[in-house]
Amino acid sequence: MNSGLDWQVIFGPEGRHLLATGLWVTIQLSFYSIVFSTVVGLLIAMGRVSQSAVLTPLRAVLAAITEIFRNIPLLVHLAFWNFGIFGFAWVQAAVHPATSLYSLQFLASICALVTYRCSYVAEVFRSGLQSIPKGQMEAARATGLSYGKTMRRVVLPQVARIVIPPLGNQYVGVTKNTSVVLVIGVKDLVFQAYQIESVTFQVFLAFGSVMVIFSAVCLLESAALNWCARWMDRKWGGAIRPAGKKQVSAVTA
Amino acid sequence: MHAIIENLPYMLGGLPYTFGLAVIGIFFSFFAGALLAILRLSKIKWLHYPAVVYIEVTRSIPLILFIFFVYFMIAGMGYNVSAFSAAAIATVVFYSTYIAEIVRAGIQSVDGGQMEAARATGLSYVRAMKKVVLPQAIRRMVPALVSEFTIIIKESSLAMVIGVPEFFNRVFITNARVLTEPLALLGFAALIYFIICYVLSLLSRRLELRVDQ
Numbered sequence: 001m002n003s004g005l006d007w008q009v010i011f012g013p014e015g016r017h018l019l020a021t022g023l024w025v026t027i028q029l030s031f032y033s034i035v036f037s038t039v040v041g042l043l044i045a046m047g048r049v050s051q052s053a054v055l056t057p058l059r060a061v062l063a064a065i066t067e068i069f070r071n072i073p074l075l076v077h078l079a080f081w082n083f084g085i086f087g088f089a090w091v092q093a094a095v096h097p098a099t100s101l102y103s104l105q106f107l108a109s110i111c112a113l114v115t116y117r118c119s120y121v122a123e124v125f126r127s128g129l130q131s132i133p134k135g136q137m138e139a140a141r142a143t144g145l146s147y148g149k150t151m152r153r154v155v156l157p158q159v160a161r162i163v164i165p166p167l168g169n170q171y172v173g174v175t176k177n178t179s180v181v182l183v184i185g186v187k188d189l190v191f192q193a194y195q196i197e198s199v200t201f202q203v204f205l206a207f208g209s210v211m212v213i214f215s216a217v218c219l220l221e222s223a224a225l226n227w228c229a230r231w232m233d234r235k236w237g238g239a240i241r242p243a244g245k246k247q248v249s250a251v252t253a
Numbered sequence: 254m255h256a257i258i259e260n261l262p263y264m265l266g267g268l269p270y271t272f273g274l275a276v277i278g279i280f281f282s283f284f285a286g287a288l289l290a291i292l293r294l295s296k297i298k299w300l301h302y303p304a305v306v307y308i309e310v311t312r313s314i315p316l317i318l319f320i321f322f323v324y325f326m327i328a329g330m331g332y333n334v335s336a337f338s339a340a341a342i343a344t345v346v347f348y349s350t351y352i353a354e355i356v357r358a359g360i361q362s363v364d365g366g367q368m369e370a371a372r373a374t375g376l377s378y379v380r381a382m383k384k385v386v387l388p389q390a391i392r393r394m395v396p397a398l399v400s401e402f403t404i405i406i407k408e409s410s411l412a413m414v415i416g417v418p419e420f421f422n423r424v425f426i427t428n429a430r431v432l433t434e435p436l437a438l439l440g441f442a443a444l445i446y447f448i449i450c451y452v453l454s455l456l457s458r459r460l461e462l463r464v465d466q
Binding site for chain 2 (some may be wrong): 067068071072073074075076079080083084087172176177179180182183190193194197201203204207208210211214215218219222
């Protein structure tokens with residue numbers, strides 16, 4: 001092994017190019033995964049807190065889905081989407097229009113990241129929704145607002161302020177999770193680091209630089225979420241804290 | 254189905270590696286994490302800030318990078334390191350920071366009056382911590398630690414990138430060899446992980462109820 005540090009490896013034109021393209025792939029992956037897992041997670045959560053008796057089977061199915069999805073490692077999700085579902089000819093045909101922009105592996109990665117993360121996001125939203133006192137909904141309905149309007153104007157703004165901190169952790173988790181896609185050959189940051197390392201043997205610089213980039217991206221992300229939470233506090237007044245004893249909970253990676 | 258039955262002993266033979274990695278991971282990262290938590294809670298600035306920086310930075314880097322880094326760094330320095338030990342070291346370095354946060358939350362959840370009362374009876378800080386605060390804190394931390402153990406079992410599948418022959422790596426290899434039954438094989442892997450993690454999460458929930466009483 002070369003003992004000296006050859007900074008050209010990451011700051012030279014080639015290294016810069018590899019890292020920049022890798023970063024762009026990582027950012028795209030986390031952007032799409034964050035957006036879709038938020039939407040899917042919110043839908044699951046709203047289904048699970050619904051009250052109507054007709055929806056009982058739906059609630060059971062959603063509860064089972066969240067429980068199953070979160071107990072399966074991300075890599076299994078990834079392999080399942082990539083080799084299993086995207087292996088079917090008709091699925092490939094169905095996503096064919098998108099493949100001019102993104103490779104099949106890229107699409108499979110997004111699906112896997114979303115199915116893995118949406119159950120965590122759903123739990124965050126569910127506990128947020130359940131922490132809003134029922135009286136809020138009843139009072140708003142009593143004043144004549146429709147269910148949809150009550151949700152939009154009364155319940156969700158309160159939920160948003162409660163869920164932003166835990167949601168921020170989930171978003172950082174998504175960005176960190178994107179790093180596993182090199183297993184199916186998506187050329188993200190870690191893949192590029194691996195490439196640089198295998199050509200130059202500069203282990204420290206190749207992986208160290210990507211570590212620095214990752215922590216910068218994740219810290220920026222949580223700073224943005226914090227700013228967002230403060231902005232909401234300014235707009236609607238201080239955040240409500242859900243009552244109850246503070247519990248010691250596990251931190252998801 | 255055929256592919257699963259034929260390769261069953263080979264694939265299940267990976268489970269000892271999976272559990273080994275997870276047990277070594279949780280055991281050593283508990284002690285490292287407790288140390289980090291105590292440093293972070295310390296009032297001495299030059300103990301507090303390094304611990305904060307270390308925890309926050311490590312938590313914003315993916316585990317897979319630590320696995321690569323540790324493995325290639327140690328190998329590059331000329332030592333002969335097995336992929337398993339490299340993955341175990343990376344797991345401990347990474348998860349100690351997560352467990353540090355659990356321990357910190359556990360210590361902070363113990364009412365401040367406990368420490369004050371213990372000190373007032375004449376116990377030293379260390380003894381009050383050891384005899385009064387920590388026993389209560391650890392009881393509250395157990396459910397979270399079990400959840401973290403579940404997470405480590407799931408994440409140990411990442412060790413496949415450096416070739417640790419753990420469960421998912423073996424399923425992956427089998428799948429690449431058989432090629433025709435990805436849904437069955439990967440579904441099997443999902444099922445096994447689900448059973449392990451679900452049982453552990455039920456355990457964690459029961460412990461949580463007991464702690465609440």
